[in-house]
Amino acid sequence: MPTTYIPENVKSCQHHLGYLLPPLLLGLQFINRPYVIKGPELYILLQAFCEVARNMTRLDDENSLTDEDYKIFCPLSKEQFRELFTYCDRVPREGGYRYVSKKDLLMFLCKIRQGLSDEFLCAMFQYSSRQDTSLAIATVRKSLTQRFVPANIGFDAIRRENYITIIEI
Structure with a gap:
């Protein structure tokens, strides 16, 4: 199963991550350690990003x-x-x-x-x-x-x- 590493010096904020996955967002803001996101979890995260992008372009159409x-x-x-x-x-x-x-x-x-x-x-x-x-x-x-x-x-x-x-x- 593929694994994705997010280094501890990566910064995140609600503006860039959107209002997705609040537990993950809170973890990234307050715990200074690398996270391992495995294949299925990464797929869910990327699907959520796609959904936010689709919803944001709705306002223009x-x-x-x-x-x-x-x-x-x-x-x-x-x-x-x-x-x-x-x-x-x-x-x-x-x-x-x-x-x-x-x-x-x-x-x-x-x-x-x-x-x-x-x-x-x-x-x-x-x-x-x-x-x-x-x-x-x-x-x-x-x-x-x-x-x-x-x-x-x-x-x-x-x-x-x-x-x-x-x-x-």
Whole structure:
């Protein structure tokens, strides 16, 4: 049976190992000795890494998420999310424009619904830094403010006749 040795000077952290195999992760962090991972155990570890990689790329592909997945991240169905994305126009900036991706919008809605920190969202949605996460949030906010907010929120969003009808009911 093949054996894999992990030398004692190998460093590990939750960011690189993901949230897999907590006992193994705890052992690697607190015990300074080599570990021997035999064939079947190595196979399980590699399968778990593959599963995490597959799940992380799901956030970039809207078709891989179900309606239930969308409702976990944000209070919208998949169809409502797609409709909201049509309001995400490019945002002017010095020297060009910033564009909103579906991942940016999903992350923004997740932040609004869950109240998660930028650091947590950075790790969860695989942004390169907290600053990139904050920039994506600001870009989505500015984008929605340009067209979605005026069309759907405030006095300009509803005609006087519709407002009177709603009050009479």
